[in-house]
Amino acid sequence: MIIRTVISAAMLAVSLGSAATAQGNDNVPRATYITTMDQEFGKMDADKNGKVTRAEIEVFDRALALANARARAQATFTQLDVDKNGQISPTEFMKLVTGTAPADGRPLIAKLDGNKDGTISLIEHRGGKLGYFDQIDTDKDGVVTVAEMKAAGVVR
Secondary structure (H helix, E strand, C coil): CHHHHHHHHHHHHHHHHHHHHHHCCCCEEHHHHHHHHHHHHHHHCCCCCCEEEHHHHHHHHHHHHHHHHHHHHHHHHHHHCCCCCCCCCHHHHHHHCCCCCCCCCHHHHHHHCCCCCCEEEHHHHHHHHHHHHHHHCCCCCCEECHHHHHHCCCCC
């Protein structure tokens, strides 16, 4: 249960962060969140059949982890390149090596697969994600503010 909550909170933070970026500010209206969430589902649904399988989640998670690792590596490279000449020594470069945890779609399937068919439909995805949105939106105005996200522990 704790693992599911952590994963769900992480997913919510990503979705809310993406929605806030799309909105252009820190507040996230419910409609923007739904659009962002549906786009996220579309990215995971590799075969575009309207359902997300464990394998699709794991492929998506690996690709996302790789993109995040590359962004961190670039930031670290920039930080290590003290003289800003675009080069660092091999010893400095070795500090960029990072590992990622193996992807596991089971927790997300277990959390969102309402009919227990081993896949997540768009409706199941929406239902699960919107429940978290509604939980964070404490004043029920259809917008999640940074203050509400902080109060819920989604962001610091």
